[in-house]
Amino acid sequence: MNMMTLWHISGWEFAALALAALLVGFSKTAVSGANTVSLAVFAAVLPARASTGVLLPLLIAGDILAVLTYRRHAHWPTLWRLFPAVGVGVVLGTLFLVRAGDGIVRTSIGAILLLMTGITLLRRRAAGRPQPEPEGAGDVEAGAEGSAESEAGTDGSAVSTRAGRTAAGAYGVLGGFTTMVANAGGPVMSMYLLSAGFRKLGFLGTSAFFFLIVNVSKVPFSAALGLIDGHSLLLDAALLVFVVPGAFIGKWAVNRINQQLFDRLVVAATIVGALELLLS
Secondary structure (H helix, E strand, O other): OOHHHHHOOOHHHHHHHHHHHHHHHHHHHOOHHHHHHHHHHHHHHOOHHHHHHHHHHHHHHHHHHHHHHHHHHOOHHHHHHHHHHHHHHHHHHHHHHHHOOHHHHHHHHHHHHHHHHHHHHHHHHHHOOOOOOOOOOOOOOOOOOOOHHHHHOOOOHHHHOHHHHHHHHHHHHHHHHHHHHHOOHHHHHHHHHHHOOOOHHHHHHHHHHHHHHHHHHHHHHHHHOOOOOHHHHHHHHHHHHHHHHHHHHHHHHHOOOOHHHHHHHHHHHHHHHHHHHHHO
16 A cells, blocks of 8 residues: 555545444444445545455454354354355455456446345245244344354255355355455355355354454465555554444344344345445
8 A cells, every 4th residue: 555545545534434444343243244335435535456455454353353252153064165165266356456457346346246136136036035033033142052053043954955055156256256356255245144044143153254264364365465564554553443343333233133124234235335336
């Protein structure tokens, strides 16, 4: 990141970045798809490529807070099925970044997010999957006893079938590609976890570990591309204080959001973020 870019951020631009950082924390502990709004804000205030390097450490901080909050609710069989395909996607995303400019990055990610949202909604309608009970029936509170699989809201059968493995591969490659290119893997994985039938706590626990592992693995690639340096980390240090309260707000809010509203918020946030990328 260029030093001139860092020191010429206006007060309003820093306020926008601070609000986006707050939303990073909130998205990690409440509504995952909302993170695309943060991505769009960072890409609007900073050069698109540089914004990915500034945002990554903030995402990792949010991931750590999410893991500490929902660590008992992760569904590891799903994670192990995803990681190989995600690795392929990260490598492809790195190669793409070597050649792509800011405009191509924004347009490509926005188009992918809208495409994946549309496919997921069509799959859910075709399958006729009923909406879960609105009062969070079947949810397991963070302190309640129970197996990780029951808390995840799935016994793993939805992701262990041939169709489930195919979906995991497709979403995994796209998730790895989008998270490497613009830290936009959240909506892709949100669509996958929703389509696999995960409830709130299983959704949040599984995605927390997924993105902590994936985002940490991206650091060497981002540093090698020059997206993370001392200047970007200095801005991160100033914005980090806004991530923590956002995570606590999300933790407070998640138990007050019923499952049907949760699903709709994730989809809506994904669409809004994708449109921001396409129109910015």
